[in-house]
Amino acid sequence: MAEASRILHTTLIPNFSTPSHKTPSSYSPRSHPTASHSSRRTTALVRCSISTVGDTSRTTSAATRTIPWGCDVDSLENAEALQKWLSDSGLPPQKMAIERVDVGERGLVALKNIRKGEKLLFVPPSLFITADSDWSCAEAGEVLKRNGVPDWPLLATYLISEASFMKSSRWSSYISALPRQPYSLLYWTRAELDKYLEASQIRERAIERINDVTGTYNDLRLRIFSQYPDLFPEEVFNMETFKWSFGILFSRLVRLPSMDGRVALVPWADMLNHSCEVETFLDYDKSSKGVVFTTDRPYQPGEQVFISYGKKSNGELLLSYGFVPKEGTNPRDSVQLALSLQKSDKCYKEKVEALRKHGLSPSQCYPVQVTGWPLELMAYAYLAVSPPSMNGKFDEMAAAASNKTTSKKDIRFPEIEEEALQFILDSCESSISKYSRFIQQSGSMDLDVTSPKQLNRKLFLKQLAVDICTSERRILFRSQYILRRKLRDIRSGELRALNLFDGFRKLFK
Numbered sequence: 001m002a003e004a005s006r007i008l009h010t011t012l013i014p015n016f017s018t019p020s021h022k023t024p025s026s027y028s029p030r031s032h033p034t035a036s037h038s039s040r041r042t043t044a045l046v047r048c049s050i051s052t053v054g055d056t057s058r059t060t061s062a063a064t065r066t067i068p069w070g071c072d073v074d075s076l077e078n079a080e081a082l083q084k085w086l087s088d089s090g091l092p093p094q095k096m097a098i099e100r101v102d103v104g105e106r107g108l109v110a111l112k113n114i115r116k117g118e119k120l121l122f123v124p125p126s127l128f129i130t131a132d133s134d135w136s137c138a139e140a141g142e143v144l145k146r147n148g149v150p151d152w153p154l155l156a157t158y159l160i161s162e163a164s165f166m167k168s169s170r171w172s173s174y175i176s177a178l179p180r181q182p183y184s185l186l187y188w189t190r191a192e193l194d195k196y197l198e199a200s201q202i203r204e205r206a207i208e209r210i211n212d213v214t215g216t217y218n219d220l221r222l223r224i225f226s227q228y229p230d231l232f233p234e235e236v237f238n239m240e241t242f243k244w245s246f247g248i249l250f251s252r253l254v255r256l257p258s259m260d261g262r263v264a265l266v267p268w269a270d271m272l273n274h275s276c277e278v279e280t281f282l283d284y285d286k287s288s289k290g291v292v293f294t295t296d297r298p299y300q301p302g303e304q305v306f307i308s309y310g311k312k313s314n315g316e317l318l319l320s321y322g323f324v325p326k327e328g329t330n331p332r333d334s335v336q337l338a339l340s341l342q343k344s345d346k347c348y349k350e351k352v353e354a355l356r357k358h359g360l361s362p363s364q365c366y367p368v369q370v371t372g373w374p375l376e377l378m379a380y381a382y383l384a385v386s387p388p389s390m391n392g393k394f395d396e397m398a399a400a401a402s403n404k405t406t407s408k409k410d411i412r413f414p415e416i417e418e419e420a421l422q423f424i425l426d427s428c429e430s431s432i433s434k435y436s437r438f439i440q441q442s443g444s445m446d447l448d449v450t451s452p453k454q455l456n457r458k459l460f461l462k463q464l465a466v467d468i469c470t471s472e473r474r475i476l477f478r479s480q481y482i483l484r485r486k487l488r489d490i491r492s493g494e495l496r497a498l499n500l501f502d503g504f505r506k507l508f509k
């Protein structure tokens with residue numbers, strides 16, 4: 001699945017070109033959707049507005065507001081129709097079928113023996129949804145393209161537009177089988193993020209992502225939708241439907257390396273769930289001209305088939321896909337450790353200046369894995385603990401702390417090594433205590449619910465939060481152990497040297 005993390009900041013908003021400002025009054029009547037489009041969409045509008053009636057209260061909105069398309073993935077609702085439509089549309093016979101599964105609720109299961117190293121799937125390009133796909137309402141697509149809307153917001157709008165055309169969209173069977181509410185942190189309210197993810201840095205990432213999606217929608221609304229209300233009526237193109245379509249993109253869009261990194265929704269392929277135990281990923285196969293993946297293990301009939309969504313931490317998987325792998329099963333797992341300069345540091349200003357010069361701030365996060373921490377983190381720690389006498393080295397340390405510079409990162413300052421390691425250990429332990437507090441309190445946490453539906457949702461969110469906090473804390477526990485051992489070695493080495501020195505002194509006396 002696509003690298004969702006970078007998308008909004010790097011490709012969305014900055015790429016927006018100024019629209020050609022067609023005001024509604026200057027808007028040509030020729031641009032109106034055809035009569036059949038209008039009537040089909042009217043049906044969709046009615047359904048859309050009915051579904052949101054009475055859902056304006058803050059407390060119920062995220063939990064109960066539903067989108068008038070898609071289905072509940074825990075049933076196989078619409079899966080059969082999807083498989084039939086896919087084969088009618090050119091999907092060749094497959095060795096897998098959509099079934100209910102233990103991991104990921106719905107997934108692809110082997111129908112026959114599958115060998116290791118077999119090329120599976122084969123979805124032809126005619127079944128991909130890309131930024132070049134034909135729109136049921138061609139005018140709407142033209143307006144977005146004329147305004148230079150980048151791929152992600154374009155695809156998000158496309159999905160809503162096609163969904164609103166219901167049966168008359170060519171993607172109707174596909175859209176009907178998509179989750180009505182993707183499992184995404186986009187659906188968590190701010191209060192839920194604050195309550196459940198207080199200890200984890202993923203909270204900040206989720207807030208940033210929600211703000212990016214909201215900003216993107218507002219930008220589209222201001223620049224384009226409001227100029228063409230007939231093409232983009234607010235009853236259909238609103239924050240709620242955008243949250244849905246971005247949730248779908250975050251959890252299903254694939255980046256195809258062999259197609260120059262193009263992004264696409266690939267029906268059928270997007271029914272595959274993730275396993276941390278496989279390395280194989282979806283890609284376009286130039287020789288057979290379709291999306292495939294090569295199995296890296298055999299499967300027997302009835303077994304669920306998996307791919308890898310990429311080398312992602314548990315936090316990143318939660319952020320985009322809404323699940324947390326079982327504790328200890330993800331070898332790529334990492335946790336963001338926050339480090340900060342002490343305001344009381346005599347050289348605070350100089351250090352901040354050095355960091356700023358290299359694109360860093362006084363508080364920085366670095367990824368820590370069970371196998372260790374990056375050299376940049378160690379460089380930051382050197383800077384944080386270095387005394388005023390080392391001010392000639394601040395720039396070198398800040399440069400090495402930045403992953404943006406190409407300068408040497410593996411710097412060593414034995415004279416302040418112990419302080420630097422102690423500084424990392426302190427940060428690590430303060431983070432551990434935040435996680436432990438949350439995990440301890442989660443047992444007796446007031447879920448503040450008024451209905452069984454809300455209770456289920458809150459219990460689910462709480463479980464995800466406990467899972468992510470437990471897996472992140474586990475990495476920090478490992479780092480704490482390594483740091484304590486290193487410090488013990490340094491200190492016992494110093495003690496030995498001191499004893500040796502004392503011995504020599506006595507001898508010479």
Ligand SMILES: C[S@@+](CC[C@H](N)C(=O)[O-])C[C@H]1O[C@@H](n2cnc3c(N)ncnc32)[C@H](O)[C@@H]1O
Pocket residue numbers: 001073103104105106107179182183251252270271272273274275320321322323324325
């Ligand atoms: C690309 S879709 C895969 C198909 C999906 N299960 C469905 O029924 O539509 C990605 C979504 O599947 C679910 N999923 C994938 N791998 C999972 C896993 N290892 N554990 C739990 N859920 C998983 C998550 O809800 C994720 O957002």
